[in-house]
Structures are given as C-alpha cells and as structure tokens.
Amino acid sequence: MRTNIPARLDRLPWCRFHVLLVAALGITWILDGLEVTIVGSIGPILQDPRTLHLSAQAIGGAASVYVVGAVVGALLFGWLTDRFGRKSIFSVTLGIYVIGVLLSAFSWDMRSFMLFRCLTGVGIGGEYAAINSAIDELIPARLRGRVDLIVNGSFWIGAGAGAGASLFLLSGNMMNIDLGWRLGFGVGGVLGLVMLLLRRWVPESPRWLVTHGKHSESHAVIAEIERRVMRCTGASLEAVHESLMVYPRKVFGYRYVLRAMLGQYKMRSLLVLVMMVAQACLYNAVFFTYGMVLTKYEHVSATKVGLFILPIATSNFLGPLLLGKYFDTIGRRRMIFSTYAISGVLMLLVAGLFAGGQLTALTQTLGWAAIFFFASAAASAAYLTASEVFPLETRATAIALFYAFGMIFAAGTPWIFGELIGAGGPVPVAIGYGFAAVLMLVAGFTALRIGVDCEGRSLESIAPPLSSSS
Incomplete structure (x- = not known):
C-alpha cells in the first residue's frame, strides 16, 4: 500500500497536542531521575541502624540490581513494543514501575x-524503549532533535525534585528518618499513577500501524491528530504530496532486526553502542554513589546530601534545554562530538583535582555541574541517535538492545564504586572517574568519524522501513 502518513506527521505545526504528548510520555525520565537521586541521597541514611542498616557495598549492589532490572525490562518490552504497538506497552511498563517503587517503600531488609529495586528497574527499562520510539514517531522532523533532548533531559527535573524532597524527608526534623526515606519512594509511585490516567489520551503511532497492516486504523488516528492540531491552531493544514510504498507485515522478529543492525547498519550499531556505554558508565559511576563520596571524603551530613545534588541536577537539565536547538541547526554529528569530548576533558580535570585532595564539597559539586551541563546533552543524544538511525519496525527493539548493552557494561559500576569508596582514599575513586572520562572521549571521536547527519530529515529518509521493500 502507498501511504503519506510520515509526511502528514512531519508537516504539523507545533501546538498544545505536542506539549501534552511530551508531558504524558516524558514522565518516564522524570521518574527515573527521581529514582536515581532518591537512592543516591538516601544511601547514607540506609546505613543508619534506625533504617535498613546497609553497608556501602550493599547500597552499590542495590543500584546495580536496579540497572540489571532495567536491562531485562528493556529487552523484553522493546520486542513487545515493536510487536504489539507503542500505546499498548507503555501503560504496562509504567504500571510495573508504580508497583516496584511502592513496594520499595515497604522494604524490610x-x-x-534489592528485589523491589530490580522490579522498579524492569518498569523503567521497558519505558525507555516504548517511549523513545513513540515520541520520535509523533514529533515533526524539524523539531525532533531539540524535543528529544529536552525530554531526555527532563530526567533532571525528577533528579532535582528528588534532591529537594530528600532535604525535607531525610532531615529528621519533620519526621522519623525511617519514615522519610520510604515516603521518598511513595512520591514516585503517586506521580506514576497520575500519569497512567493521562496516557489514556495518547494515540498509537500511525507510523507503526501502517507498517503492520492496520491501514484504516492508521488513517483514523492521523485524521484525529490533524483535527486536534487544527482546533489548537485555528489554521488549515497544507496539502501533502510525498508518499511511501510499504509492504506491511504483522511480525518483525529478531532475525530481521539483527540482519539490519549487523548488516546494512553495522556502523550505526557501533556508533550507538559506544555512545550508550560511555554515558551509562559516566552516570552510574557518579550518581548512585555521590552521597557516599560527599559523606566520606567531604564530611557532609547525610541529611544534607540533596543540597549538593540539586545544583548538579539543575545543570543537567539546562544542558539539553539550552544546547538542544543546536542539534537541529549545527547538526547532530558535530554537536555529539563536542558534548562528549568537552565533558570527558572536564571530568579528567575534576578526577585529578579530587585525587589530589584539592576539592571541597562545594568545588566538587561545581565541577560536576560543569561536566554534566555537556554530558547530559551527550547522553540524551545517545538515545536520540538510537531512535533515529534504524528502521521503524525495529526502532523499539534497537533502542532496547543498545540500552541493554550500555547498561550491562555499566551494571557493575555502582557496585565497583561502592568497593572503591570502601577501600579508603580518594585515588581509587579518581581512577574510576578517569576511566569513565576516557570512554566519553572515545565516544565523541567515534561520533565525529561515523556519525549520521539526521537533522531536519524524516525518519524514513534516514532509515527506510523494512516494509518499504518487498
């Protein structure tokens, strides 16, 4: 069949429809940021005999288990998303997250x-695959880069909220600290429940529908989207003349996915893998254990850790927000190289100063804030690249596979850093930071060499659907 759905979606003006879409789906990153920061902030509290009385190694292990759960969730729900559709899966994954995080609040040892953190990770991992593919397929091509970066950067709205909440919940002034850390998880659960209701309004991806043989349903969905947009803007939409021939299939198994990724798109696969591994190692190295670094080396009170995480979270959100537009103007390849390389160089500098004992809690926090202004845009670009450079029928599966590969490489990072912190002085921790910095530099130069110029192009022109050829 011949379809003009991609062109109809890409020519839509930005309006309230897109804002609500981003809000309903982008909650994933806010929730993940809330999770990571709450765990990072409560790490020292959970070592208190009045709470779970965990060791530094156990806290790092719990963070690693969360990552393992995210890998399992991404692989399972990535395939299910490409098989059964975006809309039917992203409600399931959010539901799993809500169950996991609420159970975490009732942990007793x-x-x-660890078990409940793993379940929470399963939900979050599944969300990444389902949501990234859905957003990219519904956002106009000319705005896709900046919107994707801002959505991924919204992780840090959650991180900031988690840091701010920890100051109140873990102070011990308003409530018992054992109740406070439990309420921290409860906040994420309640927010997830609200978003479950909002997502009922989000449509299925018309692009997915048409490539899976649901021709009449896809045209009904795109017609409803266009009606919403016209009601919003009060203007008529320009005619569309571009079309694409597709040969729909109901199932695209791993054989098709792997044949595309390891054959025609093998260099793109290498690019995304390197980018994913680098950013995952960097973030897991820092954020799951930063509370312990502050309390052990800078003698910060466990109840005030959130005060130092808050400016870093703010910087992380400002990076994609302020740099995102340049990924659509200067271009993907040059901006990816710049953000990865700058963050890697800055991290080497901070690691050296940390090893020499020349940083205070304040200067170390300012150093990380500078690093993550660029690293956050780089990490968001990794997810953007994974969702752009492969065919539509394999998009969620490809995101899941590379997310999983990156997380598998980085899964042990929190545990390793827990061991390094428990070992003694700052030098071992600084060496770990240095290794993460080198990975960022490697990823930057890889993007410069084999990156793809996706700015302003439709998804179908970047990677034609598998169903566009018989």
Whole structure:
C-alpha cells in the first residue's frame, strides 16, 4: 500500500497536542531521575541502624540490581513494543514501575530492597524503549532533535525534585528518618499513577500501524491528530504530496532486526553502542554513589546530601534545554562530538583535582555541574541517535538492545564504586572517574568519524522501513 502518513506527521505545526504528548510520555525520565537521586541521597541514611542498616557495598549492589532490572525490562518490552504497538506497552511498563517503587517503600531488609529495586528497574527499562520510539514517531522532523533532548533531559527535573524532597524527608526534623526515606519512594509511585490516567489520551503511532497492516486504523488516528492540531491552531493544514510504498507485515522478529543492525547498519550499531556505554558508565559511576563520596571524603551530613545534588541536577537539565536547538541547526554529528569530548576533558580535570585532595564539597559539586551541563546533552543524544538511525519496525527493539548493552557494561559500576569508596582514599575513586572520562572521549571521536547527519530529515529518509521493500 502507498501511504503519506510520515509526511502528514512531519508537516504539523507545533501546538498544545505536542506539549501534552511530551508531558504524558516524558514522565518516564522524570521518574527515573527521581529514582536515581532518591537512592543516591538516601544511601547514607540506609546505613543508619534506625533504617535498613546497609553497608556501602550493599547500597552499590542495590543500584546495580536496579540497572540489571532495567536491562531485562528493556529487552523484553522493546520486542513487545515493536510487536504489539507503542500505546499498548507503555501503560504496562509504567504500571510495573508504580508497583516496584511502592513496594520499595515497604522494604524490610537488604534482600527485599534489592528485589523491589530490580522490579522498579524492569518498569523503567521497558519505558525507555516504548517511549523513545513513540515520541520520535509523533514529533515533526524539524523539531525532533531539540524535543528529544529536552525530554531526555527532563530526567533532571525528577533528579532535582528528588534532591529537594530528600532535604525535607531525610532531615529528621519533620519526621522519623525511617519514615522519610520510604515516603521518598511513595512520591514516585503517586506521580506514576497520575500519569497512567493521562496516557489514556495518547494515540498509537500511525507510523507503526501502517507498517503492520492496520491501514484504516492508521488513517483514523492521523485524521484525529490533524483535527486536534487544527482546533489548537485555528489554521488549515497544507496539502501533502510525498508518499511511501510499504509492504506491511504483522511480525518483525529478531532475525530481521539483527540482519539490519549487523548488516546494512553495522556502523550505526557501533556508533550507538559506544555512545550508550560511555554515558551509562559516566552516570552510574557518579550518581548512585555521590552521597557516599560527599559523606566520606567531604564530611557532609547525610541529611544534607540533596543540597549538593540539586545544583548538579539543575545543570543537567539546562544542558539539553539550552544546547538542544543546536542539534537541529549545527547538526547532530558535530554537536555529539563536542558534548562528549568537552565533558570527558572536564571530568579528567575534576578526577585529578579530587585525587589530589584539592576539592571541597562545594568545588566538587561545581565541577560536576560543569561536566554534566555537556554530558547530559551527550547522553540524551545517545538515545536520540538510537531512535533515529534504524528502521521503524525495529526502532523499539534497537533502542532496547543498545540500552541493554550500555547498561550491562555499566551494571557493575555502582557496585565497583561502592568497593572503591570502601577501600579508603580518594585515588581509587579518581581512577574510576578517569576511566569513565576516557570512554566519553572515545565516544565523541567515534561520533565525529561515523556519525549520521539526521537533522531536519524524516525518519524514513534516514532509515527506510523494512516494509518499504518487498
């Protein structure tokens, strides 16, 4: 069949429809940021005998288990998303997250805490695959880069909220600290429940529908989207003349995915893998254990850790917000190189100063804020690249695979840094930071060499659908 749905979606003006879409789906990153920061902030609190009385190694292990759960969730729900559609899966994954995070609030020992953190990770991992593919397929091509970066950067709205909440919940002034850390997880659960209701309004991807043989349904959905946009803007839409021939299939198995990724798109696969591994190692190295670094080396009170995480979270959100437009103007390849390389160089500098004992809690926090202004845009660009450079029928699966590969490489990072912190002085930790910095530099130069110029192009022109050829 011949379809003009991609062109109809890409020519839509930005309006309230897109804002609500981004809000309903982008909650994933806010929730993940809330999770990571709450865990990073409560790490020292969970070592208190009045709470779960965990060791530094156990806290790092719990963070690693969360990452392992995210890998499992991404692989499972990535395939299901390409098989059964975006809309039917992203409600399931958010529901799993809500169950996991609420159960985390009722943990009674190390084993229960790790089990529930793993379940929470399964939900978050599934969300990444389902949501990234849905957003990219519904956002106009000319705005896709900046919107994707801002959505991924919204992780840090959650991180900032988690840091701010920790100051109140973990102070011990308003409530018992054992109740405070539990309420921190409860906040994420309640927010997730609200978003479950909002997502009922989000349509299925018309692009997915047409490539899976649901021709009449795809045209009904795109017609409803256009009606919403015209009601919003009060203007008529320009005619569309571009079309694409597709040969729909109901199932695209891993054989098709791997044949595309390891054959025609093998260099793109290498690019995304390197980018994913680098950013995952960097973030897991820092954020799951930063609370312990501050309390052990800078003698910050465990109840005030959130005060130092808050400016870093703010910088992380400002990076994609302020730099995002340049990914659509200067271009993907040059901006990816710049953000990865600058953050890597700055991290080497901070690691050296940290090893020499020349940083205070304040200067170390300012150093990380500078690093993550660029690293956050780089990490967001990794997810953007994974969702742009592969065919539509494999998009969610490809995102899941590369997310999983990156997380598998980085899964042990929180545990390793827990061991490095427990080992003694700052030099071992600084060496770990230096390794993460080198990975960022490697990723930057890889993007410069084999990156793809996706700015302003439709998804179908970047990677034609598998169904566009018989």
